[in-house]
Amino acid sequence: MNTLNKRTLLKTAALSAVALAALSGCGKKEEAAPAAPAAPAAAPASDKLKIAFMYVSPIGDGGWTFQHELGRKAIQDKFGDKVETSFVESVPESADAERVLRDMAAQGNKLVFATSFGYQEFVQKVAADLKDVKFEHATGYKQAANVATYDTKTFEGAYLAGIVAGGMSKTRTVGVVASVPIPEVVRNINSFVLGAQSVDPSIKAKVVWVNEWFNPPKEAEAATSLINGGVDVMYQNTNSPAVLKTAEERGVRAFGKDGDMSAFAPNAHLGSAVIDWSPYYAKVVGDALAGQWQSGAHWWGVKEGAIDLQKIAADVPQDIKDKVEKARAGLKDGSFAVWTGPVKDNTGKERLAAGQVADLKFLTAINFYVAGVEGNVPGTDGK
Structure with missing residues (x-):
C-alpha cells in the first residue's frame, strides 16, 4: 500500500475514534437535557461511488498494471466528482490479497477491481461475506451474484505480433518468455506462434517459464x-x-506487451500489443452509477478496441504490415478468428479440424503447445 493510502487509513481511524467518543458523550447528556428543536441532519460525508483497484505488480511496470492504472485514471477523468478511485499496488497472489480486499471494503469502496488471475479464490471468499460490494475479477472464470469476470483477448494481439515475427526472424526460431502456466498464457504463446507460422510454416519456437508475473532479473x-x-x-x-x-x-528484436514499451528499447522494438482497459472500465462504472451493474463474463478484443498491435517498427516490410492489417480488419468485423482449424499440437494430434472455430470452452482450457513449439506445458504431459 502506498504512503498516501497508509496516511489516509491512520487519519480515518483517528477521526473515527474521536467521533465515537463524541457520540458517546452526547448520548449521556441528552438523557437529562430538555427537548430542543431538532438540528438539521448532517450531510453525508460523500455520495460518490468509491472504487478500488488491486494490482499484482507496480504501476510503473510499463505493461499489465500500468495499463490498468491508465484505465483507472480514465474513469476518474470521465466521471469526475461522481466517483472516488484508489489503488493498492504489488499485492501478492496470497492471503495478502484477501486482507487488502477486506480493507478496501472497510474503507467504503462499493466497486472493487482485482486485476490478476491468482486473486480468484480470495475474491470469491470475500464476496461471499460482503454482498453489498461488487467485485470485478480480471482473467478469472468464477462468477457470483456480486462477482463479474472480465478479460482482454490478448491472444489476438499476440497473433498480430506473430505475423511480424514471422516476417522478421532470420533464424526461423522465435521465443517467448512466459510467466505462469495457465490457459491464458499458453493461449498467448500458441497464438503468437500461429501468427508467425501464417507467414512461414517452418517457424519453430522455444519457451522459457519464469513462474512469476513480474520479476525483471x-x-x-x-x-x-x-x-x-x-x-x-x-x-x-x-x-x-x-x-x-x-x-x-543483444542486438535481436522483441515486442512490448500490454503497454507501449517502445521507449525502453527503440532499436529492438518491433511493436507492442497494447491493452486499453478504459472502454470496459467506463462501461462498468457507468452501469454501477446507473444501478445497472450485472455479473457475468466479459471478454473484449480487437473488435471492441481493447487490444491492438501498435508502433510497428519502420523496417518491417510493407507486405507484412499489410498482413497485419488484413488480420486486424478480420478480427474487427468477425470474418477472421485466430483459432480456426486445422490446428495440431506438437505431438501431431489434431486439436481443431479444418474449418472448425474454437469455442469459449476450448479457448479457456488450452494446455498444449501447437506444432513447432518445443517441449510440453509445465504440469502436463502434452496430452
Whole structure:
C-alpha cells in the first residue's frame, strides 16, 4: 500500500475514534437535557461511488498494471466528482490479497477491481461475506451474484505480433518468455506462434517459464537463454520491459506487451500489443452509477478496441504490415478468428479440424503447445 493510502487509513481511524467518543458523550447528556428543536441532519460525508483497484505488480511496470492504472485514471477523468478511485499496488497472489480486499471494503469502496488471475479464490471468499460490494475479477472464470469476470483477448494481439515475427526472424526460431502456466498464457504463446507460422510454416519456437508475473532479473535471464538458443525474435507474457531491454543489449528484436514499451528499447522494438482497459472500465462504472451493474463474463478484443498491435517498427516490410492489417480488419468485423482449424499440437494430434472455430470452452482450457513449439506445458504431459 502506498504512503498516501497508509496516511489516509491512520487519519480515518483517528477521526473515527474521536467521533465515537463524541457520540458517546452526547448520548449521556441528552438523557437529562430538555427537548430542543431538532438540528438539521448532517450531510453525508460523500455520495460518490468509491472504487478500488488491486494490482499484482507496480504501476510503473510499463505493461499489465500500468495499463490498468491508465484505465483507472480514465474513469476518474470521465466521471469526475461522481466517483472516488484508489489503488493498492504489488499485492501478492496470497492471503495478502484477501486482507487488502477486506480493507478496501472497510474503507467504503462499493466497486472493487482485482486485476490478476491468482486473486480468484480470495475474491470469491470475500464476496461471499460482503454482498453489498461488487467485485470485478480480471482473467478469472468464477462468477457470483456480486462477482463479474472480465478479460482482454490478448491472444489476438499476440497473433498480430506473430505475423511480424514471422516476417522478421532470420533464424526461423522465435521465443517467448512466459510467466505462469495457465490457459491464458499458453493461449498467448500458441497464438503468437500461429501468427508467425501464417507467414512461414517452418517457424519453430522455444519457451522459457519464469513462474512469476513480474520479476525483471528472471525475465532478463530467460530472454538471454532464448537468445543463446538461437532465437532472434521474442515475445513475452510477463509484466516488465526486461525482455525488450535484453533484446536491445543483444542486438535481436522483441515486442512490448500490454503497454507501449517502445521507449525502453527503440532499436529492438518491433511493436507492442497494447491493452486499453478504459472502454470496459467506463462501461462498468457507468452501469454501477446507473444501478445497472450485472455479473457475468466479459471478454473484449480487437473488435471492441481493447487490444491492438501498435508502433510497428519502420523496417518491417510493407507486405507484412499489410498482413497485419488484413488480420486486424478480420478480427474487427468477425470474418477472421485466430483459432480456426486445422490446428495440431506438437505431438501431431489434431486439436481443431479444418474449418472448425474454437469455442469459449476450448479457448479457456488450452494446455498444449501447437506444432513447432518445443517441449510440453509445465504440469502436463502434452496430452
